[in-house]
Amino acid sequence: MSDTIARIGDTIVQQGRHNDRIYVMKLAMHDVPGIIDRLKEIALENGYSKIFIKAPESGLNHFKTKGYTIEAVIPGFYRGKEDGYFLARYLKDSRKKEPKKDQLQQVLKKAVILAGFRRPISLEPDLSFRIAGKDDAGELAKLYKQVFATYPFPIFDEAYLKKTMEENIRYFCVSCKDTIIAASSAEMDREMKNVEMTDFATHPDYRGKKISGYLLHRMEEDMLKEGMKISYTIARAFSYPINTVFSRAGYTYSGTLVNNTNICGSFESMNVWYKPLVKKTL
Incomplete structure (x- = not known):
């Protein structure tokens, strides 16, 4: 069963058991910061172990204060001008450990x-x-x-x-x-x-x-x-x-x-x- 793609406000997300996560594929900045707590609520309701987000630098501090960590950065990701951050929040310790x-x-x-x-x-x-x-x-x-x-x-x-x-x-x-x-x-x-x-x-x-x-x-x-x-x-x-x-x-x-x-x-x-x-x- 594939995960589903839907909107939270104007933000496009994928979520489901298959990947056991929420993936914010395209973040609408006007949904921030309210969407951050909503994402956690959805993850806890469904027992997901990870939230993965692509976000612009302008929204970085909002996510960092809520426990997100930076896993990758792409300079100029947005229109060639603003850096893009790939952020993660782990809700289960086992998910954030790479054994190999x-x-x-x-x-x-x-x-x-x-x-x-x-x-x-x-x-x-x-x-x-x-x-x-x-x-x-x-x-x-x-x-x-x-x-x-x-x-x-x-x-x-x-x-x-x-x-x-x-x-x-x-x-x-x-x-x-x-x-x-x-x-x-x-x-x-x-x-x-x-x-x-x-x-x-x-x-x-x-x-x-x-x-x-x-x-x-x-x-x-x-x-x-x-x-x-x-x-x-x-x-x-x-x-x-x-x-x-x-x-x-x-x-x-x-x-x-x-x-x-x-x-x-x-x-x-x-x-x-x-x-x-x-x-x-x-």
Whole structure:
């Protein structure tokens, strides 16, 4: 059962048992500070163990005084001007403990060593790239089911994919002949000019061909045309391949979200990486 997305005031939140959390996806600052206590009430009523929020610097002190801690920071996250903070409040001590810290650091260290070492990437002759459309939704859902045991959003649902295509998410895919073998998505916040590069999946038979790196490059080109200023990702902290993809592409590590997401069958910590798509001018 997937978590639900709804509004509290004008703030968009995801909540549910699947991820055992409340995730404030888009905070409306005029809902602050009142929403802070309301979020805690909802979490306690449902027994959730974490509240996760993306908030601008202008709201930071409101959350810090209520027990929130900073897990990641992205400079210029809002319109390229105001920094964005990824904040967490844990309602159960077990949720804020990462038992495999050493392994996490090893993955991160290896990825950072390769920072910026992006080489020209091209697809093999039998592979082709395109932006996915609604007719591809069924095949995309099938691929995601093959790759992920669980996922924080209902990407296994063809109807969900079609709905989000109409809203703020653009899907990209690579095909072999007429079969989609890799995919990704760009979730745009057009108002705040940032985009999350996410939902990367490659069929097991086609891994090791640098397809995710190719997809990311094409996504960046497309998002730059859409006027996005900051690109970021929330990547599985123990996945060396995906962290390396972003490190090689010039992304900067900015923090780890502890036990944040139900993905691939269990709760996992997630690394945040970011990259300005537009260079600042003096």
